[in-house]
Amino acid sequence: MTVVHADPLSWLTDEAAAIAAAGLHRQPVARTATGTEINLASNDYLGLSRHPAVIAAAQDAVATWGAGSTSSRLVVGTTQAHLDFEDDLADFLGTPAALVFSSGYLANLGAVTALAGRGDLIVSDTGAHASLIDGCRLSRARVVVVERGDVDAVRRALAGRAEQRALVVTDSIYSIDGEVAPIAELYSAANDLGATLLVDEAHAVGVRGPGGRGVVAECGLSGAPGLVVTGVASKSLGAQGGFVAGSTALRAHLIDRARSFIFDTGLNPAAVAGAHAALGVLRADPQLPQTLRGSVQSFADAVGALAPQSAVVSLIVGDPVAAVTAAEHCRAEGILVGCFRPPSVPAGTSRLRVTIRADLAPATLLSVAAVVDRALESVGAR
Ligand code: PMP
Numbered sequence: 001m002t003v004v005h006a007d008p009l010s011w012l013t014d015e016a017a018a019i020a021a022a023g024l025h026r027q028p029v030a031r032t033a034t035g036t037e038i039n040l041a042s043n044d045y046l047g048l049s050r051h052p053a054v055i056a057a058a059q060d061a062v063a064t065w066g067a068g069s070t071s072s073r074l075v076v077g078t079t080q081a082h083l084d085f086e087d088d089l090a091d092f093l094g095t096p097a098a099l100v101f102s103s104g105y106l107a108n109l110g111a112v113t114a115l116a117g118r119g120d121l122i123v124s125d126t127g128a129h130a131s132l133i134d135g136c137r138l139s140r141a142r143v144v145v146v147e148r149g150d151v152d153a154v155r156r157a158l159a160g161r162a163e164q165r166a167l168v169v170t171d172s173i174y175s176i177d178g179e180v181a182p183i184a185e186l187y188s189a190a191n192d193l194g195a196t197l198l199v200d201e202a203h204a205v206g207v208r209g210p211g212g213r214g215v216v217a218e219c220g221l222s223g224a225p226g227l228v229v230t231g232v233a234s235k236s237l238g239a240q241g242g243f244v245a246g247s248t249a250l251r252a253h254l255i256d257r258a259r260s261f262i263f264d265t266g267l268n269p270a271a272v273a274g275a276h277a278a279l280g281v282l283r284a285d286p287q288l289p290q291t292l293r294g295s296v297q298s299f300a301d302a303v304g305a306l307a308p309q310s311a312v313v314s315l316i317v318g319d320p321v322a323a324v325t326a327a328e329h330c331r332a333e334g335i336l337v338g339c340f341r342p343p344s345v346p347a348g349t350s351r352l353r354v355t356i357r358a359d360l361a362p363a364t365l366l367s368v369a370a371v372v373d374r375a376l377e378s379v380g381a382r
Contacts, residue, residue: 023321024341031336038368040354041336045311046206046288047359048238048278058239061273069266074255077266085276090245092279093205093213093229094222097251100243101260102267104202104232105131107242109138110258111198111230112169116141121166121195123157125149125181127174129200136169148174151185158193166195172215173203176345176353178312180208184219191226198228206236207293207311211286233267233275236282240271292358295365299356302369303376315352315376322379323350329375335368352376 019025031037048054061081069077082100090098101107112135116122120141124132127148136143142163146153149170158166168190170181183199190197201214209218216222216229228250233241244254254261282288296308305313317323320341327339330352338353345351354372356365376382 023319023324037331037334037336038360038364039336040356040368041338042357043203043235043355044238045236045292045355045357046212046238046278046282047357048236048281049274051238051278051281053281054238054274054277057277058270058274061269065269067268067270069268071266072262072264073266074262079266079269079272081269081272081276082266085272085279086243088276088279089243092283093231093245094217095229095245095247096223097248098243098245099251099254099258099261100233100241100267100272101258102241102264104200104230104234104242105134106260106264107230107232107244108132108200109135110254110260111228111244112136112167113139113259114254114257115196115198115228116165116167119163119165121157121161121163123154123166123168123195125170127171127176127179127181128169129171129175129202132169132171132198132200141167148179149182149186151182151189154186155189155193158189158195166190166193167198168195169198169200171200171202173201173208173310173312175203175312176340177314178203178308178310180204180215180309183215184221187219187221187224187227191224196226196228198230201229201231202235203310203312205231206282207289208309209289212236212282212289233271233278237275237278239274239278241267241275288358292356295358295360295362296356298362299354299365299369302366303354303372311356313354313356315354315372315381317350317352317376317379317381318348319379320350322381323352326352326375326379326381329378330371333371333375335371337372 065079071077086098108131116139118140122136122141122143124136124145144157172183187197204214206212208215229245233239300308300313323339330337340353341350
């Protein structure tokens with residue numbers, strides 16, 4: 001008979017109590033299917049997740065390919081839908097090739113670990129997304145972390161290295177507060193010093209650059225040598241999935257070496273087709289990003305926030321419990337906003353993170369701004 005001893009996971013209860021005492025307990029909260037709330041917590045910046053053409057494409061893909069991709073990309077998990085989306089994405093981004101992963105997280109993990117390993121250097125920005133940070137940790141490369149957008153520090157780290165190969169990683173739009181990184185300067189630094197620059201455009205595609213092609217395109221760097229672009233289908237493209245775009249040699253290398261590509265089930269065909277249809281909507285209406293940015297500006301003006309450089313409006317509250325209370329206040333009034341606390345943001349900078357959508361009417365935005373204002377006032381953050 002099996003003897004059951006004391007539960008070796010009993011420490012979880014103590015840890016949960018400590019997390020709760022710090023006001024940092026987290027819980028997934030279900031939103032309603034009908035979307036009666038006004039959702040300003042999502043990353044569906046262009047509102048395309050519910051666009052009729054996107055929904056229809058996803059439904060057709062389920063009918064054609066089934067509910068899942070059924071295996072890893074290298075076995076039978078690649079469909080024509082995957083290949084078509086990759087070709088179109090590459091064309092849109094101005095790169096020779098692209099490779100789709102089943103999430104943006106896994107695209108970053110795969111790209112970083114396939115491009116840097118033991119004996120290499122990675123220079124990583126403190127604002128880089130957790131998936132890039134985790135890629136750095138898994139890579140076994142030496143990692144130098146520099147302050148957000150500190151191009152001189154990047155140059156120093158690259159110039160002083162003993163390693164031959166070096167990779168610089170950054171978000172183009174920092175995910176927490178929506179600020180833009182100095183991509184042109186970082187590219188010059190990397191290029192001058194023989195390093196590759198990997199730019200995560202997750203929050204930039206559909207939001208910035210010509211026709212929503214991102215910050216890299218805005219800087220005139222599309223397809224530049226030594227530049228690797230990663231991104232997601234889970235934000236402006238309203239679906240799910242991630243990608244890496246660059247040279248054909250890069251795509252081939254990732255297929256051979258990126259473990260999060262090789263050992264992961266391929267992206268669901270419905271997500272592929274939905275994202276591809278969303279890309280089509282964006283191509284057909286290249287003004288969409290401008291519409292979004294206009295809405296962002298009017299919302300920011302209404303809540304007295306600084307001019308945001310993307311779709312993200314960050315409203316600092318400070319205390320984590322107060323931030324949660326303010327977010328709950330909004331929710332009680334039918335408005336969903338993001339609430340970011342440590343470890344997602346530094347201590348003392350807990351905040352509401354409001355993401356604007358291009359499909360919201362100006363009057364709706366103003367009434368939302370009034371609610372957010374009251375919520376901030378109720379916790380003394382005004
Ligand atoms: N990069 C950035 C900058 C992100 O903000 C996120 C996620 N929110 C990701 C990558 C990961 O993308 P995904 O959610 O598609 O895994």
